[in-house]
Amino acid sequence: DADVTQTPRNRITKTGKRIMLECSQTKGHDRMYWYRQDPGLGLRLIYYSFDVKDINKGEISDGYSVSRQAQAKFSLSLESAIPNQTALYFCATSDLPSGRDTQYFGPGTRLTVL
Amino acid sequence: GENVEQHPSTLSVQEGDSAVIKCTYSDSASNYFPWYKQELGKGPQLIIDIRSNVGEKKDQRIAVTLNKTAKHFSLHITETQPEDSAVYFCAASIKGGNTGKLIFGQGTTLQVKP
Numbered sequence: 001d002a003d004v005t006q007t008p009r010n011r012i013t014k015t016g017k018r019i020m021l022e023c024s025q026t027k028g029h030d031r032m033y034w035y036r037q038d039p040g041l042g043l044r045l046i047y048y049s050f051d052v053k054d055i056n057k058g059e060i061s062d063g064y065s066v067s068r069q070a071q072a073k074f075s076l077s078l079e080s081a082i083p084n085q086t087a088l089y090f091c092a093t094s095d096l097p098s099g100r101d102t103q104y105f106g107p108g109t110r111l112t113v114l
Numbered sequence: 115g116e117n118v119e120q121h122p123s124t125l126s127v128q129e130g131d132s133a134v135i136k137c138t139y140s141d142s143a144s145n146y147f148p149w150y151k152q153e154l155g156k157g158p159q160l161i162i163d164i165r166s167n168v169g170e171k172k173d174q175r176i177a178v179t180l181n182k183t184a185k186h187f188s189l190h191i192t193e194t195q196p197e198d199s200a201v202y203f204c205a206a207s208i209k210g211g212n213t214g215k216l217i218f219g220q221g222t223t224l225q226v227k228p
Contacts, residue, residue: 004157031214040123042203043158043218050214059115090157094214101146101207101216105157 003027004106006091012112019078021109023091030095032074033103034058034066037088046089049074081113116141118206120219128227133194135222137204138186146207147180147187148216151200158203162189194226 004025013019023032034046045058047066055066063085067075078085088110092103117140127133139147145166150158164171164178164187171178175194180187187206191198201223205216 040220042118042120042220045215045217048215092157101214102148102160102163103216105150105159107155107157 004091004093004104006089006106006109008109009107010110012114013081014114015082017081019081019111021076021089021091021111023074023076023106025072025091025093025104025106027093027095027104028071029093029104030071031093032068033092033094034064034074034076035090035092036060037090037108043090046076078111078113081111083113086111086113116144116206116208116217118204118217118219120204120222122222123220124223124225126225126227127194129194129196131194133191133198133224133226135189135202135204135224136186137188137206137219138184139206139217140185141206141208141217142185144185144206144208146216147178148205149176149178149189150203150205150218152203152221153200161202191224194224196226196228199224199226 007022033048035043044060049055049068052068065077088108090108091106094103120137148163151161152158175192177190201221203221204219208215
């Protein structure tokens with residue numbers, strides 16, 4: 001969905017490095033999410049934010065941090081990357097006023113930690 | 115905690131046949147159940163959703179059924195085509211509706227053979 005963009009699309013890094021993944025959206029949605037996808041495990045929630053001042057941990061937040069710089073921007077950081085953080089990462093948004101839980105996903109970032 | 119189980123993990127059908135993917139959920143307060151399709155190299159895209167006040171919903175060749183008593187819901191694709199080949203995810207809202215959080219199944223890789 002072109003309304004949700006993620007950068008970079010692919011990244012290879014080394015153990016111990018700090019990495020930032022960025023997400024921007026033009027949908028005007030208040031809610032933003034970061035997920036991790038691993039084969040056979042589906043999508044697991046890392047962090048979510050319901051507005052600029054509201055940040056919440058998901059089910060697998062250890063080793064990650066986030067920053068909501070503006071309504072349209074939500075960044076995910078790996079302070080010290082480790083190999084088991086190798087995965088596909090997705091950002092998503094949803095629209096609070098609509099009363100729906102439908103989430104709209106970006107194209108993903110493939111991260112490899114060596 | 116809340117859980118969504120999805121079966122099968124892989125499904126192979128001949129073009130023109132039907133495909134069925136099943137999910138069960140644990141949170142009795144869940145009331146929103148979306149299905150997402152993920153094509154290779156892309157983020158998940160919503161294809162159909164259903165709310166708990168409806169037992170079945172159809173959109174052309176796809177349909178979703180919900181059994182709240184048994185806490186399971188299913189995706190049905192009829193007259194499958196090669197372009198239906200993708201990974202499909204079911205999801206359920208957590209702790210009722212409009213919480214902004216979904217829990218996803220493990221995914222089903224559907225292959226439609228020409």
